Amino acid sequence: MEHGGTFEELGRDECLTRMATQRLGRLGVVVDGVPLVLPMRFAMDGDTVVLRTNQGAKVFHAPLSSVSFEVDHVDWENRVGWSVLIQGIGEDISSALDERSEALRSLSIHSWAPPPADRWLKIIPRRITGRLLRAGPPDE
Numbered sequence: 001m002e003h004g005g006t007f008e009e010l011g012r013d014e015c016l017t018r019m020a021t022q023r024l025g026r027l028g029v030v031v032d033g034v035p036l037v038l039p040m041r042f043a044m045d046g047d048t049v050v051l052r053t054n055q056g057a058k059v060f061h062a063p064l065s066s067v068s069f070e071v072d073h074v075d076w077e078n079r080v081g082w083s084v085l086i087q088g089i090g091e092d093i094s095s096a097l098d099e100r101s102e103a104l105r106s107l108s109i110h111s112w113a114p115p116p117a118d119r120w121l122k123i124i125p126r127r128i129t130g131r132l133l134r135a136g137p138p139d140e
Contacts, residue, residue, distance in 0.1 A: 004136025012047075015084040015130035019071050020044045027051065028068035029061045029090070036061075042069070043107040049086055049123040052109040059119045062090030069123050079135035088125040094118065 010018070019025075027040045036057055043050045049069045053059065067090040074081035093101040104122055111117035 006134045006136075008132040008134075010082065010084065010130035010132055012128050015086075015128050016044065016047055018073070018082055018130065019049075019084050019086075022071050022073060025049075025069050025071035027058055027062070028070070029058055029065065031057050031061050040069075041109055041111055042071075043109045045104055045107060047086075047125050047128065048104070049088075049125070050104045050107050050109065051121040051123075052111045052113075052117050053119050053121065054111075054113040054115070054117050055119060056113075058090075058121065059092065062121055063092040065090055067123055080133065082130060082132045084128070084130035086123060086125045087127040087129075088123045091122050091124060093120045093122050 023041055023043075025040060025042050026037050028035060028037045030036070038058060040051050040053065040058075051058070067088060069086045069088075070083065072081060072083040093104060096102075101120075101122075105120050
């Protein structure tokens, strides 16, 4: 049994800084009353999460709905890890003509989804939280 670990809440700026170092996260949407979590490649623009994908559950259920997006990282050797959670509203910007949406669609996101990955979503954040965990020494 391990003990002696520490837990630290991360501030908003630290959460965004850490998220910007990663390219893979998990999108949470509700489909027919059941949570669905999908791995997604992403990009950040300030505090906005941008996703590029194909048709599917995320495109049908994320726009105008409450969604979550989680990113984490573990350094196994140093026994430290962090997790950031963004909760907000999904928006389909695939065909939006405003300047901001056009700029977001120009971000480099190489989707792993089967072609065509021609749908673009953004998450408008309402809440950003994170935590840093440091494991204590393992028992002898």
